[in-house]
Amino acid sequence: MADRVSSRHDADSVSGRPHARRFPRRTARALLAAAAVLAVSACAVGPDYQRPVQDVGVAYAHAPEGRWIPADTPPQALPADWWALFGDPVLNDLMDRMPRGNxxxxxxxxQFREARAALDSARAGLFPSLGVSGSVNRAGQGVSDAGNPATTYSLSATASWEVDLWGRVRRDVEAARAGEQASAADLDAMRLSLRSTLAQAYFGVRASQLQDALLARTLDEYARALEMTRNRLAAGVASPADVAAASAQLDQARAQRIRLGWQREQQIHAIAVLLGQVPASFRLGGGASLPAVPRVPVGVPSALLLRRPDVAGAERRVAQANARIGVAQAAWFPDLTLSAQGGYRAAEFASWIMAPARFWTLGPALAASVFDGGARAAAVASARAAYDAQAAAYRKTVLDALREVEDALVQTQALAEEQAARDRALAAARETLRQVTNQYRAGLVDYLSVVQAQTSALSAEQTALDVRAERLTASTQLIAALGGGYSFN
Known part of the structure; x- marks a missing residue:
């Protein structure tokens, strides 16, 4: 629809008319009111969003007895500071420092700020745009001053607004809002993953420090055993083979401690990077023991839809893809734009206050694409395919989340049972070592029996310590699988 233009003419002043027609304010107001009514009452094209359906079950298959909540009661949520469940002050301090430097x-x-800016940019399409321009032009005719060059001064303001009749802008805002929410969920998922990694690395270092202390005590015992065997060799009650076995056992324990040392330093370096520090400047003191394994509230599977940030992010991306279908479908309909312009144009500044210097334009413009070779149909098909892909990705994310929880539950239960068995094996190995050592001192057995008993006892000590650390790691993984205190609203 062509714009209607009204301007002041020099002929008005020549003919003696004092002023041209006044600016048709009533017409402008009516036109803007009608456009506003159309924009509000118009329906947004495209499908309205509904979350994809995914069966999650009513309870976890491996939930411990009495630790899952029936589906008709609100699920017990993990605390936001879930690491406090372990009761370790050093871990709490590391968790507080990590967000500031990672x-x-x-x-x-x-990336979240970028998504928020994209939402603000999309929202701007709901409002009119305003502009101001000014110019000075000097024009003449011919190659000499005889052409009477003239100077024209112009100052104008413009306003335009695309009426969102078909909801394209609203769908665009809807997609941008879902994208911002998905980015926020990604930020929470990253935060949860980093905290889980930090906790597991910390427990690994503490377990390694305890292993180092165990090997240090073992080396002292092996050194005393070697000295005792040498003395017995000098007294003629031991053989050179006994001395060689004691010496080899001591060196093997030393080699284990060396390997454990550089592996522990690598874990400390990983913690330093998580905190955003140079590895050379970070130290983690020893002396602390492993914390107790906390009781983790498991809840029900349906809670994962709100407690897992990666699941929430995947669901928001489905909503974003759904909104983009409407954006693509809106391209089939014409665009209605309201525009207005007004200002002053004269040969002298003083003439701007006179009516003939004023000009204005006002009117709607309707534009539509008649033939595009199938581009719009392809865009809609592409948007629908993108939605299907995101819906499948969401369902897969839910299934992966359920699997991770089930895996963590199986592991935590099995490790608890294994620790009980390892503790019994450790007690038996210590008793065997005590009896064999007494028998060796009495000359009833050779030193090879002592070496075997010592090796068995050390292995039992190390394995029992490893299982304790694995239980802490498994609990951390279970907490992360359950969402780590995250809540999507």
Whole structure:
């Protein structure tokens, strides 16, 4: 629809008319009111969003007895500071420091700000745009001053607004809002993953420090056993083979401690990077023991839809893809734009206050694409395919989340049973070592029996310590699988 233009003419002043027609304010107001009514009453094209259906069951198959909540009661949520369940002050301090220095988290936060800016940009399409321009032009005719060059001064303001008749802008805002929410969920998922990694690395270091202390005590015992065997060799009650066995056992324990040392340093370096620090400047003191394994509230599977940030992010991406279908479908309908312009144009500044210098334009414009070679149909098909892909990704994310929880539940239960068995084996190995050592000192057995008993006892000590650390790691993984205190609203 062509714009209607009304301007002041020099002929008006020549003919003696004092002023041209006044600016048709009533017409403008009526036109804007009608456009507003159309924009409000119009329906947004495209499908309205509904969350994809995915069966999650009513309870976990491996939930411990009495630790899952019936589906008709609110699920017990993990605390936001879930690491406090372990009761370790050093771990709490590391968790407090990590968000301030971690660079992966800083990158995720920047990406979230980018998504928020995209939402603000999409919202801007709901409002009119305003502009101001000014110019000075000098024009003449011919190659000499005889052409009487003239100078024209112009100052104008413009306003335009695309009426969202078909909901394209609203669907665009809807997609941007879902994208921002997905980015926020990604930020929480990154934060949860980093905290889980930090906790597991911390428990690994503490277990390694306890292993180092165990090997240090073992080396002292092996050194005393070697000295005793040498003395017995000098007294003629031991053989050189006994001395060689005691010496080999001591060196093997030393080699284990060396390997354990550099592996522990690598874990400490990983913690330093998680905190955003240079590895050379970070130290983690020893002396602390492993904390007790906490009781983790498991809840019901349906809670994962709200407690897992990756699940929430995947669901928001489905909503984003659904909104983009409406954006693509809106391209089939014409665009209605309201525009207005007004200002002053004269040969002298003083003439701007006179009526003939004023000009204005006002009118709607309706534009539609008649033939595009199938581009719009392809865009709609592409948007629908993208939605199907995101819906499948969401369902797969839910299934993966359920699997991770079930795996963690199986592991935590099995490790608890294994620890009880390992503790019994450790007690038996210690008793065997005590009896064999007494028998060796009495000359009833050779030193090879002592070596075997010592090796068995050390292995039992190390395995029992490893299982304790694995239980802490499994509990951390279970907490992360359950969402780690995250809540999507």
């Amino acid at each position: 660079l992966d988290l800083a990158q995720a936060e920047a």
